[in-house]
Amino acid sequence: MxxxxxxxxxxxxxxxxxxxxxxxxxxxxxxxxxxxxxxxxxxxxxxxxxxxxxxxxxxxxxxxxxxxxxxxxxxxxxxxxxxxxxxxxxxxxxxxxxxxxxxxxxxxxxxxxxxxxxxxxxxxxxxxxxxxxxxxxxxxxxxxxxxxxxxxxxxxxxxxxxxxxxxxxxxxxxxxxxxxxxxxxxxxxxxxxxxxxxxxxxxxxxxxxxxxxxxxxxxxxxxxxRLTSLYKGKILISVGLKNANFDELKLRLSNIEEIEKIELVSSNKGQELYVDLYLNKDVREKIYENIKNTEWILIEFSKKKTSLEEIFKEITQEN
Amino acid sequence: MHKIMSICIKEWKDYFFSPMAYIIISIFLLISGWFFFSTFFLINQASLRDFFDLLPFVFSFIIPAITMKVFAEEFNLGSYEILITFPIRHIHIILGKFLAQLLFIILLLMPTLSYPIFVSFLGDLDLGPVVGGYIGAIFLGAAFSAIGLFASSLTKSQINSFIIATIICLFFTLINRMLFFLPEKLITIFNYLSSSYHFQNFAKGVIDSRDIIYFFSLTFLFIYLTFLSLASRQ
Structure with a gap:
């Protein structure tokens, strides 16, 4: 205003x-x-x-x-x-x-x-x-x-x-x-x-x-x-990996500053692991660089839209 | 004043757009008429004593039935929330509604004027007690209306409101009928508290300032309690 x-x-x-x-x-x-x-x-x-x-x-x-x-x-x-x-x-x-x-x-x-x-x-x-x-x-x-x-x-x-x-x-x-x-x-x-x-x-x-x-x-x-643009700037990347484990993934991605939050979606005994990454900038290349040297098999790597609905959910549930 | 009148007119219209008013008037005339005439010819006296004897008791049920919805319905519907945001004070709302009740009670008593007219054909009717009785009935109706308003301001439920008001009205009506249980010193106090005792003074044709003060105080007390009850809701 x-x-x-x-x-x-x-x-x-x-x-x-x-x-x-x-x-x-x-x-x-x-x-x-x-x-x-x-x-x-x-x-x-x-x-x-x-x-x-x-x-x-x-x-x-x-x-x-x-x-x-x-x-x-x-x-x-x-x-x-x-x-x-x-x-x-x-x-x-x-x-x-x-x-x-x-x-x-x-x-x-x-x-x-x-x-x-x-x-x-x-x-x-x-x-x-x-x-x-x-x-x-x-x-x-x-x-x-x-x-x-x-x-x-x-x-x-x-x-x-x-x-x-x-x-x-x-x-x-x-x-x-x-x-x-x-x-x-x-x-x-x-x-x-x-x-x-x-x-x-x-x-x-x-x-x-x-x-x-x-x-x-x-x-x-x-x-x-402002609220809309603030949150429209945010990017949500969904990653699916085979033979990977969550803690190791977190460690590997820890040097990327643009990642705000890593959220576990699902995992079944190291077989398949799905996570959501919240980014404030689109750094998909960096992420890929960090995981390409591993034995992990990439089965999903996609960009999702964040809507105000999700932001609202995030804000109100965090509190 | 226009605020009080707007509320009053709205209440008044409410009565007659719903069948409630007609049902209550019919029941009142039926009960009071039946009790009066069933013994009238046995006693063989040209007076309305029996009618007035019974009136506080009948009013204890009839008036709560009229007043039970006054606030309870507004709370239940939520319209009270709108009412409060009008530039209007609690006292305007209460007085508007009270006035509507009082006018309704006067209307309710109108058809019973046919009793004294009828009785006067049969014998020599003493007009004093009749006029006194009707004035007393209006005072009694005002006091019981205030009790009804108070009961209605306590709850969202019309049934609860009816029960609370009836209990309070019956207390004031019957308290002097239980006097023989009490020590003599207390009798005067309980007699003074009793609305039927004061009403009977009117019905004897005696208009005494003590009785007027009693009904005024009772009405004022319950209007004030209604005010407190509404104010505490916020």
Whole structure:
């Protein structure tokens, strides 16, 4: 984020910690989000994504640490913060027995809209979220994708600066996922968006920045581009050898600096040995030089692609 | 105020879009009507005493059935999470819902106005106890609604909420019926705690500030406990 100095910080989280009883859900996390960013909170299930979002929205109170939203603080300035935030939980808990426009009216009334302004706002959102054709339907009868749209419309009603979405595409079919992604990107042009997901391709497709969280800690926080290129630079070589043994192989390859990690995939009593080599540079020639003088028979020597998925797995499992 | 009203209107609509409200009103009229008229002609007096005698007991079951879903359903569905992120305070949510309950109880009592009208044709009905009884019924309903709200704010399960509320309501209703087990000194205290004792004062046609204060305190106490229960969820 080269221009992050120019953009103002809208969310400032410092040393945030949350215990549920004795269980540490969030462990001293700190991050800043600038106005206009689309940030993806990524992590396996149970990593603390939902807890983090709930803390941001004020639904939960942190055990320690501070949250500043546009320089407002909880709990004293909660009313001001609530005007700035639109939050949609993962399960999209809208009242199922209400009609779509009835629900939007209900939200508008609580938020203190005047009748005329509310109507024009509902029309605008109906168009933006493409829900005009279902205004008269009962929410309980809608598909998951449409319910999601209604949910998004309802949290956009007061035109918040920050939109927080918890797993916005969970449970949707591939077409609905694409539609919701487009909608989020469209909204993200004018607003700060924070969304959570456990699917990497999801955040990769929509977010400018990814915060990876695991077991309540931030394990990576960078722009999507940087994270992707960082790991796309990595090379994974798969090697298969006959009559070789793992320790000797490790010894022979130990002088190659470019090898970051050697991982045993499988071996059967010195017969066949398969290993994965993680390189930061393509040095297949050097590797070959090092093993060609042995009695070993090379049965596999191939370059694999490393995807973000694998990196994600690596980061979150190491911790 | 518009926040309280929005919540109240939403609750009110909820009642009548589901069959629950109609079922509860029917059951209430059936029970109270049957118990009243089954002995009415035997006693041969033009009064509503029997109806009002029974009311605290009937309310102990009927009101928890109305209030059991108020918070439990929101917790269960998860909509409470959205509600909390609206610029609205706990007290607005509680008062909005409480107001809706109270209006529902007034609606519930409306059809029973036909009893005094009917009785007045049969004999000389003393209006004082009737008016007092209805005012008392609203106070009693308010107190029991607050108890119901509190019970509902404790749990995700509507059944649990119903059971907790019924137990608390029955405690306040029946506590003065067990007095003969107790030493004499305690009787006044237990009598004072009993909601049926205070309600019966209303039903005699006596509107005493002590009884009003009692119902106000009971309502306020449980609304405050509901507030604490909601605040502790965060």
């Amino acid at each position: 080269e221009n992050s100095q120019i953009m103002k910080t809208i969310i400032d989280v410092k040393e945030l910690t949350k215990y549920y009883g004795n269980f540490l859900a969030i462990d001293k996390i700190s991050f800043k989000i600038s106005s206009g960013e689309i940030v993806g909170l990524l992590g396996p299930n149970g990593a603390g994504k939902t807890t983090t979002l709930r803390l941001l929205t004020g639904y939960l109170t942190p055990t320690s640490g501070t949250i500043k939203i546009n320089n407002f603080r909880y709990p004293e300035q909660a009313p001001q913060i609530k005007e700035l935030i639109g939050y949609l939980p993962e399960s999209v808990p809208l009242y199922k027995n209400m009609l779509v426009y009835e629900y939007l009216e209900y939200v508008g009334n609580i938020r203190g809209f005047e009748k005329a302004r509310l109507n024009s706002r509902i029309k605008e959102l109906g168009k933006q979220c493409q829900i005009n054709h279902i205004m008269g339907k009962e929410i309980g009868e809608l598909s998951k994708g449409l319910t999601q749209r209604v949910g998004i419309a309802s949290v956009l009603l007061h035109n918040p600066e920050i939109l927080i979405l918890d797993e916005p595409t969970s449970g949707l079919d591939p077409n609905q996922i694409l539609e919701i992604r487009d909608l989020i990107k469209e909204i993200g042009k004018h607003k700060t968006v924070i969304l959570s997901s456990h699917i990497l391709s999801e955040v990769e497709a929509t977010c400018d920045r990814i915060i990876i969280i695991n077991k309540g800690k931030i394990v990576a926080d960078d722009s999507t581009e």
